[in-house]
Amino acid sequence: MSKVIADISMSLDGFVEADGRTPEEPMGVGGERLHEWFFDLGERAVADVPAMGAMVAGRRTYDASLRFWRADGPSGPARLPLIVVSHSVPDDVPANSVYEFAPGIEEGVALAKEAAGGQDVAIMGGAETICQGIRAGLVDELSIHLVPVLFGAGTRLFEQVERHVHLEILRTAQGREAVHLRFRVLPRER
């Protein structure tokens, strides 16, 4: 069965963006540190990047990234469908793009599962969208790329989860620029 995997890079102190975001530095000042592992081919071979059939992102992530992604979306030439969770559909969606829009996380994940044709679905962020997914019980696994830096401030990944979510460790892979961790989200009744 198709799984839903929240997949994101996080500093050791829990931030997915550094402080001081601007349109030019959408990850905050120095925040690109979180993605260095992704641009290192050796490290990507070590990393546990989920194979997937479709992705889900929040509207803020879409707005901040569209100028980099253009019509092809975050997967580039692979052109995986990206479902954007958003109350409204923006006016300036590129023609012939990979984007679809859904009004809430449930609808977004359902659309993505349909689009993924039996493959897994990745929720790529931001923090708020991942927490919405966890709260709604929609996230099967967490894929956390833990980056060896303390930001001290910024956007926290887990600011909006309910209390005491129990996980199971599935996989650990040590790279140079990140420790790649995979957890199963356990049912709440534990």
Place this chain on the structure above:
Amino acid sequence: MSKVIADISMSLDGFVEADGRTPEEPMGVGGERLHEWFFDLGERAVADVPAMGAMVAGRRTYDASLRFWRADGPSGPARLPLIVVSHSVPDDVPANSVYEFAPGIEEGVALAKEAAGGQDVAIMGGAETICQGIRAGLVDELSIHLVPVLFGAGTRLFEQVERHVHLEILRTAQGREAVHLRFRVLPRER
């Protein structure tokens, strides 16, 4: 040379204590989850528990733990010296105990290095004492036992570090109850 290693258990969302601490539950409600790995002999064999000659703890940790530790301190029969960072010396220190008191983190680490006789020194917490050590440039390595749980609230480990502390990944060991991580703290001039 003797290294200073901050060694502590942390939830995936960055907490070293859960919410709702009481004298009976000094780790907060459900907070003992963070220490389950420590009481599992198989897991301790996997874990990267630093060998050490002396320890440093904050006063709050001492006050909350004395009734469990008694005169022998956190290392039990090994009776490793424990330096407590505290503005004052409490009246009720047990006779023939392992405790010494130091007014600040610098003095505490210096005393512990002396007592360790060339072996490493562990700063065992709490969060405030570890952050003081990092801010003072006294911590060589972080030994984080990352526990697969999201607490959502409690005491954060890295609440009081300065911004953008860069680390190097030294070691990763996957247990069942924790991922045991070791990082080098890099000089600030990076």
